[in-house]
Amino acid sequence: xxxxKRTIVGNIKLLKLIKPQPGWSSAxxxxxxxxxxxxxxxxxxxxxxxxxxxxxLSGYGDTVIRFTLNLLFGRPQNAxxxxxxxxxxxxxxSIIANSSLPGEPLYSIKITAxxxxxxxxxxxxxxxxxxxxxxxxxxxxxRLFAHATLSEDxxxxxxxxxxxxxxxxxxxxxxxxxxxxxxxxxAKVSKVAALVNQKxxxxxxxxxxxxxxxxxxxxxQLLDEKLETAKNTSDAASRKALxxxxxxxxAGGISEEELLGYLEQKFKHxxxxxxxxxxxxxxxxxxxxxxxxxxxxxxxxxxxxDEGKESLAKKDFKIALEKLNLSxxxxxxxxxxxxxxxxxxxxxxKDRTNQEAQEEKGTTP
Amino acid sequence: MTPLVNEKIIVYKIRQGDTDAFGQIxxxxxxxxxxxxxxxxPTAQDAQDIxxxxxxxxxxxxxxxxxxxxxQAFLYQIARNLVxxxxxxxxxxxxxxxxxxxxxxxxRIDLTLEEKMTLKSDMARVENxxxxxxxxYREVIVLHYLNELSLKEVARILGVSTxxxxxxxxxxxxxxxxxxxxxxxx
Numbered sequence: 001x002x003x004x005k006r007t008i009v010g011n012i013k014l015l016k017l018i019k020p021q022p023g024w025s026s027a028x029x030x031x032x033x034x035x036x037x038x039x040x041x042x043x044x045x046x047x048x049x050x051x052x053x054x055x056x057l058s059g060y061g062d063t064v065i066r067f068t069l070n071l072l073f074g075r076p077q078n079a080x081x082x083x084x085x086x087x088x089x090x091x092x093x094s095i096i097a098n099s100s101l102p103g104e105p106l107y108s109i110k111i112t113a114x115x116x117x118x119x120x121x122x123x124x125x126x127x128x129x130x131x132x133x134x135x136x137x138x139x140x141x142x143r144l145f146a147h148a149t150l151s152e153d154x155x156x157x158x159x160x161x162x163x164x165x166x167x168x169x170x171x172x173x174x175x176x177x178x179x180x181x182x183x184x185x186x187a188k189v190s191k192v193a194a195l196v197n198q199k200x201x202x203x204x205x206x207x208x209x210x211x212x213x214x215x216x217x218x219x220x221q222l223l224d225e226k227l228e229t230a231k232n233t234s235d236a237a238s239r240k241a242l243x244x245x246x247x248x249x250x251a252g253g254i255s256e257e258e259l260l261g262y263l264e265q266k267f268k269h270x271x272x273x274x275x276x277x278x279x280x281x282x283x284x285x286x287x288x289x290x291x292x293x294x295x296x297x298x299x300x301x302x303x304x305x306d307e308g309k310e311s312l313a314k315k316d317f318k319i320a321l322e323k324l325n326l327s328x329x330x331x332x333x334x335x336x337x338x339x340x341x342x343x344x345x346x347x348x349x350k351d352r353t354n355q356e357a358q359e360e361k362g363t364t365p
Numbered sequence: 366m367t368p369l370v371n372e373k374i375i376v377y378k379i380r381q382g383d384t385d386a387f388g389q390i391x392x393x394x395x396x397x398x399x400x401x402x403x404x405x406x407p408t409a410q411d412a413q414d415i416x417x418x419x420x421x422x423x424x425x426x427x428x429x430x431x432x433x434x435x436x437q438a439f440l441y442q443i444a445r446n447l448v449x450x451x452x453x454x455x456x457x458x459x460x461x462x463x464x465x466x467x468x469x470x471x472x473r474i475d476l477t478l479e480e481k482m483t484l485k486s487d488m489a490r491v492e493n494x495x496x497x498x499x500x501x502y503r504e505v506i507v508l509h510y511l512n513e514l515s516l517k518e519v520a521r522i523l524g525v526s527t528x529x530x531x532x533x534x535x536x537x538x539x540x541x542x543x544x545x546x547x548x549x550x551x
Contacts (some may be wrong), residue, residue: 008538008541008542008545009510009538011487011491011545012491012495012506012510012511012541013510013511014484014487014488014491015400015404015488015491015492015495015507015511016400016511017484017488018399018400018403018404018488018492018511019396019399019400020395020396020399020409020412020413020416024413025395025396028395028413028416028417029388029391029392029395031417032387032391032417032420032421032424033384033385033387033388033391035421036384036387036421036424036428037384108410108413108414108417109417112414112417112418112421113421115418116418116421116422116425117425
């Protein structure tokens with residue numbers, strides 16, 4: 001039995017030859033160390049030695065001896081995390097990882113580092129980090145859009161994946177606001193909510209960029225659907241942020257003037273969207289039924305907006321926000337009706353074109 | 366296996382933000398961790414990602430002043446949890462081709478080409494068999510025989526008793542023997 005066992009064990013030990021490639025090992029080491037060095041500098045730049053010692057003590061019940069050691073031998077956090085010792089390789093590796101695009105070798109390291117950071121910061125920082133990640137996804141989309149060597153189909157697919165990640169980041173922002181807002185002080189919540197409100201407006205504009213004309217119809221349609229999902233997610237985060245701003249105003253988290261400013265801007269955008277919708281349905285040569293339907297909905301949306309503005313004037317912010325959201329819902333359904341009719345019309349046109357082509361060839365459908 | 370020398374001092378330095386100290390942890394453990402997760406995951410790429418993520422998580426945990434009794438056990442626990450998360454995200458994993466296995470046979474300059482091919486083939490056979498074992502069996506085999514941890518250290522990582530590990534080891538070897546169809550040595 002012992003002899004048999006040795007044979008088995010001998011075979012098992014062959015697998016000790018399984019190792020990572022040396023290139024990967026050293027590159028990962030450099031990237032990891034540079035990532036943590038840069039995070040270390042960022043997080044600890046303003047931490048005093050006293051604060052560091054207090055955190056060290058209060059979290060984990062360390063003894064007086066350790067506390068004394070820390071005071072005597074510890075160095076200020078920002079000095080320890082000085083970048084003086086960073087090797088050139090680590091520096092460039094970090095830059096390369098941070099500037100990598102989907103499909104490139106170091107991209108997975110970049111994403112991994114982002115994920116870890118997001119999961120280990122405080123709740124009020126988490127929303128910030130997720131928005132930073134969303135910003136990076138947008139930047140990557142822009143760079144992919146301008147990429148010289150990728151085909152339109154490849155670009156569409158990669159951008160589609162980035163849009164998914166972007167939607168995920170915004171969903172996390174909303175989730176963080178939902179779960180953490182009751183636990184954090186009103187002023188901090190308002191600050192985060194204000195940032196979310198501002199950022200989601202930028203995202204709406206960025207996501208309205210056109211898709212690639214050269215891509216295959218199926219990929220184009222998929223990308224359009226993903227962009228629509230991303231816009232909806234962004235809108236959900238924006239609505240949550242506004243609701244929090246209204247809620248925290250009563251708790252002193254935000255001033256009346258600031259809140260009035262945010263809401264007035266939202267109303268202004270909603271009115272612009274309403275106007276665009278009305279022009280769009282008129283210019284598109286829409287069917288009578290569609291035009292009537294859209295007009296009804298846009299009239300109702302306009303009514304909601306007017307009522308909302310009256311409430312805003314009376315400083316009844318909660319009602320104003322409700323009316324704004326109802327108006328936006330109405331505009332959204334009207335837009336969906338237009339898109340639906342356009343799709344049917346396009347499909348119809350395509351069938352007719354195919355039929356004509358076949359008739360010309362002399363074949364029967 | 367000789368533990369990393371002065372591990373407690375290294376951990377203390379990491380808590381102070383000394384990233385070079387963390388580099389020492391990486392240097393000492395990364396190959397073993399990689400091997401451990403490689404045999405649990407479908408591809409080498411996945412193993413690389415999980416290994417990198419393990420170290421990042423470990424850094425943050427240590428640097429955030431959280432208590433760690435044993436760095437080695439801690440790293441393996443993180444890696445195990447990440448593998449669980451990996452499969453939770455991906456659904457039931459299908460073990461893909463092992464053609465991309467990271468075998469550094471090139472180091473073995475003492476072998477002829479034919480010997481290297483035989484070695485590679487033997488390794489593939491053993492690796493296949495190991496991947497078909499139950500997860501716990503595989504973990505014990507990898508940690509004890511490949512990563513050279515004592516039964517006590519393995520027990521600490523897996524959260525079971527040393528006696529339990531001994532039994533699992535026996536059963537794992539028996540299962541492997543059955544799969545590999547090994548014959549009794551005279």
